[in-house]
Amino acid sequence: MRIGKRSSKLMMNLYQRNKFKIRATTSNPRQGLLVATFLILVVIGADVFMDGAIRSRIRPMLVPVASFGRSAVAAVAGQDFWSSRQALLNENESLRERIEKMEAQNAGFEALRDDYEALQKMMAVTDEEGEKGLIAPIASSFRASPYGTFIIGAGFTKGVREGDIVLSEGGFVLGAVSEVNAKSSLVRMVFAPGQKTEVVSGSTGFTISGRGGGNASAEVPREAALAEGAPVRASIYEGRPIGIIGNIESASSSAYAEIHVVFPINLNTVRYVYIVPGNE
Amino acid sequence: MSNMRLLLAILGIVFVFIAPPWLTAMCILALSLRWRAWEVLLIGACADILWFPGTFSYGIPVVTLFSLVVLIILEPLRNELLVDRRMI
Numbered sequence: 001m002r003i004g005k006r007s008s009k010l011m012m013n014l015y016q017r018n019k020f021k022i023r024a025t026t027s028n029p030r031q032g033l034l035v036a037t038f039l040i041l042v043v044i045g046a047d048v049f050m051d052g053a054i055r056s057r058i059r060p061m062l063v064p065v066a067s068f069g070r071s072a073v074a075a076v077a078g079q080d081f082w083s084s085r086q087a088l089l090n091e092n093e094s095l096r097e098r099i100e101k102m103e104a105q106n107a108g109f110e111a112l113r114d115d116y117e118a119l120q121k122m123m124a125v126t127d128e129e130g131e132k133g134l135i136a137p138i139a140s141s142f143r144a145s146p147y148g149t150f151i152i153g154a155g156f157t158k159g160v161r162e163g164d165i166v167l168s169e170g171g172f173v174l175g176a177v178s179e180v181n182a183k184s185s186l187v188r189m190v191f192a193p194g195q196k197t198e199v200v201s202g203s204t205g206f207t208i209s210g211r212g213g214g215n216a217s218a219e220v221p222r223e224a225a226l227a228e229g230a231p232v233r234a235s236i237y238e239g240r241p242i243g244i245i246g247n248i249e250s251a252s253s254s255a256y257a258e259i260h261v262v263f264p265i266n267l268n269t270v271r272y273v274y275i276v277p278g279n280e
Numbered sequence: 281m282s283n284m285r286l287l288l289a290i291l292g293i294v295f296v297f298i299a300p301p302w303l304t305a306m307c308i309l310a311l312s313l314r315w316r317a318w319e320v321l322l323i324g325a326c327a328d329i330l331w332f333p334g335t336f337s338y339g340i341p342v343v344t345l346f347s348l349v350v351l352i353i354l355e356p357l358r359n360e361l362l363v364d365r366r367m368i
Contacts, residue, residue, distance in 0.1 A: 014347050033316050033318050033351070035318075040324075043325065044341060054329075055332065061328065069294070069297040070298065073298050091323075140299070141299075144296065144297060144300065144301070147342075178333040179333060231328045254292070268304075
């Protein structure tokens with residue numbers, strides 16, 4: 001009798017566990033996933049149907065987060081946070097407190113000076129371009145987008161339009177405005193992955209293919225008269241420079257040389273851009 | 281939802297805003313390998329809403345599709361090799 005009872009309890013336990021397992025594995029999670037997939041497909045489909053209207057409504061809500069993220073990363077990177085821990089431990093405690101106070105004050109001045117210098121550099125571009133454009137801050141990371149895009153803090157309320165050309169300090173073209181919201185705009189970089197642009201360097205014309213991160217490459221005939229460091233200009237951006245030739249690789253067995261075009265300014269240091277009206 | 285799953289989902293969302301795309305992709309992969317994670321779709325959609333340029337004439341929303349495909353193609357692997365079924 002006892003054995004019978006025990007085995008029936010065991011069976012019951014097993015049965016209960018199986019029942020739980022079936023419920024856990026088949027109904028709820030799959031249902032959740034199906035609902036999520038359905039929702040995402042509906043949202044993306046509706047967005048396609050409405051020509052990006054859903055994205056343009058949601059994106060402005062996400063821009064402050066992207067802007068905050070950029071500032072936070074910049075702050076952490078600028079604080080020697082990852083430097084030698086031992087060196088920090090060796091510092092005298094009282095001196096460290098004093099230094100921290102002074103650094104806090106200094107950081108304020110530095111931030112103001114950086115802003116001033118960045119704006120002054122942009123003023124040089126403004127002088128070259130005349131009075132037709134406006135200066136806007138970068139509101140997102142340059143490296144986070146898989147599409148080679150970034151966000152600037154100016155939108156149609158300040159006169160930004162789709163197709164406007166975005167310049168960095170030195171007058172190099174960073175990209176073109178591809179989507180405009182009220183207070184922010186999305187810019188697609190010239191060197192966005194896969195983006196092809198017709199360019200000219202010296203007297204040689206060729207097509208570059210963007211690779212992201214401020215780099216692009218192209219194949220040109222080996223005899224082409226190109227020099228490293230020479231500026232590369234694009235007629236689509238009214239002949240403005242978009243980068244310089246970084247290096248030229250050619251094998252004697254090949255009739256073509258591969259050239260790398262790079263953006264001459266470290267993208268992480270770009271904080272303001274100058275926007276001029278485009279052709280479109 | 282386990283702590284690890286929650287952590288990966290939050291990291292994935294944060295990476296969309298500040299980190300290189302491959303880090304977001306790693307989070308998507310890790311979540312999809314271990315769990316039947318609907319939040320992977322949220323991460324993908326978030327990336328496309330924020331970064332996808334202009335209209336769809338520019339291309340397709342790669343990150344959403346990537347997350348969807350990864351979630352689907354990893355289902356047999358999740359079932360057979362990696363997942364303790366009680367934890368799905």
